[in-house]
Amino acid sequence: MGKIRTGKSASSIVMLLLLLAVAWQQQWLPTTQSSADSEQFAPQAVESGAYDNAAIMQAFRDQRSNVQVLGQGIVQRVLPPDNDGNPHQRFIVRIAPDHTVLLAHNLTLAEEIKNLRRGEQVSFYGEYEWNDRGGVIHWTHNDPQGRHADGWIEYRGRRYQ
Numbered sequence: 001m002g003k004i005r006t007g008k009s010a011s012s013i014v015m016l017l018l019l020l021a022v023a024w025q026q027q028w029l030p031t032t033q034s035s036a037d038s039e040q041f042a043p044q045a046v047e048s049g050a051y052d053n054a055a056i057m058q059a060f061r062d063q064r065s066n067v068q069v070l071g072q073g074i075v076q077r078v079l080p081p082d083n084d085g086n087p088h089q090r091f092i093v094r095i096a097p098d099h100t101v102l103l104a105h106n107l108t109l110a111e112e113i114k115n116l117r118r119g120e121q122v123s124f125y126g127e128y129e130w131n132d133r134g135g136v137i138h139w140t141h142n143d144p145q146g147r148h149a150d151g152w153i154e155y156r157g158r159r160y161q
Contacts, residue, residue, distance in 0.1 A: 051071050051072045052069065052071065053071045053096055055067070055069055055071075056071050056099075056135065057095070057096060059128050059130065060099070060130060060134060060135050063130045064128075065130045066127060066128075067127065068125075068127055068128075069124075069125070069127070069137065070123075070124075070125045071095055071101075071124055071125075071137070072121060073093035073094050073095040074094045074121055074122075075093055075116060075117065075118050075119065075120050076092045076093060076094045076100055076118065077091060077092040077118060078091045078117070079092065079102075081107070082104065086106055086108040086109075087107040087108065088107060089104075089105040089107055089112055089113060090104050090105070091116060093122060093124075093137075099134055101128075101135045101136065101137050102135070102136045103122070103126075103138075103140065103153065104136055104137070104138045104140075105138075105153055106141050110141035110160055110161055111160050112160075113153060113155050113160050116155060122155050123154040124137055124151070124152065124153045126138055126139045126140040126152075127139040127148075127149075127151070140152060140153045140161070141160075142161050
């Protein structure tokens with residue numbers, strides 16, 4: 001049997017493994033963004049289509065709110081509209097096997113999503129607010145005053161904002 005080499009080749013392998021670990025961490029570990037840096041987050045994430053449901057679940061675990069998120073999931077339940085104050089279309093979306101979020105889509109500022117059905121996929125860009133039921137995604141519309149990142153919901157190939 002041969003000897004195990006140590007020295008220069010072993011240290012090169014260790015260095016390569018460390019570089020790979022750092023690259024993996026930067027590429028795959030979830031990150032969250034607050035609304036304070038949503039202007040920096042929005043263009044890159046939205047253009048690349050980098051849906052990050054893990055960031056939503058991390059915000060839930062950390063009990064964080066005001067986190068700008070880009071996600072997608074399957075409609076689990078369509079709820080009656082919330083007509084208290086500005087009317088909102090509401091529905092629950094499963095983003096992971098054990099996690100759902102409520103989407104609250106402002107109907108004063110955005111068009112209603114027609115024929116929304118259980119079991120169909122939606123993508124969304126909005127602001128996450130923590131609650132003990134999984135959280136709420138809102139700001140899924142344009143901001144007419146330009147003070148907040150514009151959000152949206154995509155359903156059946158159409159963007160509602």
